[in-house]
Amino acid sequence: MKPLILLNFKTYPEAAGTKALPLAKKLEKVRTKKYEVVIAPSLPTLEEVAAGTSLTVYSQHTDLAGLGAFTGKISAQELKQIGVKGTILNHSERKIPFLILKKIVADCKKQKLVVVVCASSLLEAKKVAELKPDYLAYEPPELIGGDISVTKTKPDIILRAVELVKKISHKTKVLCGAGVHSREDIQKALQLGTKGVLIGHAVPKAKDPAKFLKELLR
Numbered sequence: 001m002k003p004l005i006l007l008n009f010k011t012y013p014e015a016a017g018t019k020a021l022p023l024a025k026k027l028e029k030v031r032t033k034k035y036e037v038v039i040a041p042s043l044p045t046l047e048e049v050a051a052g053t054s055l056t057v058y059s060q061h062t063d064l065a066g067l068g069a070f071t072g073k074i075s076a077q078e079l080k081q082i083g084v085k086g087t088i089l090n091h092s093e094r095k096i097p098f099l100i101l102k103k104i105v106a107d108c109k110k111q112k113l114v115v116v117v118c119a120s121s122l123l124e125a126k127k128v129a130e131l132k133p134d135y136l137a138y139e140p141p142e143l144i145g146g147d148i149s150v151t152k153t154k155p156d157i158i159l160r161a162v163e164l165v166k167k168i169s170h171k172t173k174v175l176c177g178a179g180v181h182s183r184e185d186i187q188k189a190l191q192l193g194t195k196g197v198l199i200g201h202a203v204p205k206a207k208d209p210a211k212f213l214k215e216l217l218r
């Protein structure tokens with residue numbers, strides 16, 4: 001299986017609203033045999049981007065909701081219908097209480113969405129691993145949005161997260177994220193035993209996002 005490069009567009013002005021599809025179309029032109037590239041556009045743009053690009057699309061969040069009286073909620077079932085293939089859950093910017101998270105993970109698995117659950121600490125990683133998601137993304141919140149990569153400042157914690165998760169859920173692959181912005185950061189993440197990275201601001205904020213991504217994946 002190829003390492004996953006998950007690009008979280010968040011709601012950056014360069015990537016949200018009317019900018020989402022044009023950005024996705026630029027990024028889909030970047031070909032790679034080494035990695036699996038997945039994008040997580042802002043929630044209001046999911047359907048348009050999923051329909052308009054060949055890239056795999058994940059949601060940035062999913063709620064505990066079905067199809068019915070759930071005003072303002074994002075349900076796994078609806079995501080599935082509009083061509084979304086997976087979801088990030090419990091991102092530091094969108095935390096979910098653990099008992100609810102447990103139910104959402106089960107619901108997403110039922111819909112056959114790929115589940116990426118974020119953890120901000122080793123303690124949280126331990127709890128999250130028990131939910132046996134497809135991926136666990138370890139992201140120290142204090143490094144998110146900055147230019148110092150987690151792989152440079154916290155390599156020991158990543159190693160420990162990989163070990164810890166392996167013991168609890170053999171099927172769960174570990175990702176890391178926060179400040180990842182270079183080819184070296186990705187290589188280092190893989191050396192530490194992760195199966196990929198989450199990247200936020202570096203791609204949408206780049207002067208030429210496609211060129212930047214190409215260089216990252218070289």
Ligand code: G3P
Binds near residue numbers: 144177198
């Ligand atoms: O979901 C990705 C993330 O939170 C990392 O963001 O901007 O530090 O790459 P960033």
